[in-house]
Amino acid sequence: MEIGRLSDSYSLLAKENGHWTNATQTSAVRPLSLTASRAVGGDTLAEQARLSMNFDFALLTGEDYRIVGKAAARLDSAEKIVISAAAYALCHLDNPPELTLELMNLLYEEALHLEAIGRLLGIDHATRPWIPEDRQGNWDLVRGCRSPLDSMVIEHCLYEGRGTIASAAGAWQLERAGVSPAAVAVMDAIALQEANHNVSGYRWLRLLDRGRPEDDAALARVVRRFLEVEPVPAPDGSDASRKKHFPFFLIQVYRDTGDFPLLKEHIVAASRNARRTGDAGVDPDELYRRSAEALAWCEAV
Numbered sequence: 001m002e003i004g005r006l007s008d009s010y011s012l013l014a015k016e017n018g019h020w021t022n023a024t025q026t027s028a029v030r031p032l033s034l035t036a037s038r039a040v041g042g043d044t045l046a047e048q049a050r051l052s053m054n055f056d057f058a059l060l061t062g063e064d065y066r067i068v069g070k071a072a073a074r075l076d077s078a079e080k081i082v083i084s085a086a087a088y089a090l091c092h093l094d095n096p097p098e099l100t101l102e103l104m105n106l107l108y109e110e111a112l113h114l115e116a117i118g119r120l121l122g123i124d125h126a127t128r129p130w131i132p133e134d135r136q137g138n139w140d141l142v143r144g145c146r147s148p149l150d151s152m153v154i155e156h157c158l159y160e161g162r163g164t165i166a167s168a169a170g171a172w173q174l175e176r177a178g179v180s181p182a183a184v185a186v187m188d189a190i191a192l193q194e195a196n197h198n199v200s201g202y203r204w205l206r207l208l209d210r211g212r213p214e215d216d217a218a219l220a221r222v223v224r225r226f227l228e229v230e231p232v233p234a235p236d237g238s239d240a241s242r243k244k245h246f247p248f249f250l251i252q253v254y255r256d257t258g259d260f261p262l263l264k265e266h267i268v269a270a271s272r273n274a275r276r277t278g279d280a281g282v283d284p285d286e287l288y289r290r291s292a293e294a295l296a297w298c299e300a301v
């Protein structure tokens with residue numbers, strides 16, 4: 001419990017210092033009927049910060065259940081794998097203390113997402129495989145991580161780069177489909193935190209990368225490993241193609257500039273755009289050019 005509170009305090013401090021996105025700016029739909037969490041003993045700053053997931057929603061029915069069930073069909077397994085990735089990193093990698101605290105916070109937030117999806121869709125997690133067959137490649141990538149840099153790049157720069165767009169676009173789709181505001185608000189809360197996790201990935205990449213040739217080689221190696229499991233489609237301008245090239249666009253922005261505030265700006269803008277339109281809103285020429293450079297670089301190193 002004390003370690004949990006310590007990790008909360010650290011994460012809040014980081015958020016207050018501007019490392020994270022701003023909840024009120026990113027969330028287009030405000031959570032419903034926010035209630036103070038004192039009833040469950042929640043009077044700390046950290047628990048107040050988590051009010052974004054602490055609102056009233058319940059099992060969906062009828063058309064809402066069908067639409068959300070279809071849109072979120074693979075979401076519970078995505079949450080499970082990232083919970084497992086955080087647990088793996090905590091147990092097996094030599095993390096700086098601050099990263100240990102942050103991983104605990106990430107794990108907790110992903111568990112909140114899983115809990116929320118389970119409540120909306122009435123999923124009994126015990127009856128489903130924790131890591132289904134179609135996530136096995138992702139799990140192998142996690143278990144192949146040898147360093148905190150590997151882990152943060154795989155999960156938080158690359159997978160969460162896709163998750164940032166997918167979750168914000170998911171909220172946009174649900175709203176357009178006219179599902180209940182509670183379900184949209186859950187997706188909004190998830191999308192907000194996924195964008196924060198993506199920002200966190202780049203913050204840690206910036207801290208762990210010392211700019212040495214061996215760091216560049218390590219980054220190239222981990223991006224190559226990711227591509228073996230998650231190949232990118234042709235740059236054909238389709239929604240799926242743009243979404244899957246976006247993480248490599250970010251990697252190239254990192255390589256070109258090393259500018260964490262700029263990366264954060266790109267991630268926040270992409271999340272907001274996807275919430276408004278379903279797309280990250282990056283100019284396609286720029287998106288594909290930078291992505292192609294990242295793909296060529298990692299193969300050449």
Ligand SMILES: [Fe+2]
Nearest residue numbers: 079110113194
């Ligand atoms: Fe999540």
Ligand SMILES: [Fe+2]
Nearest residue numbers: 160193194197
């Ligand atoms: Fe996440």
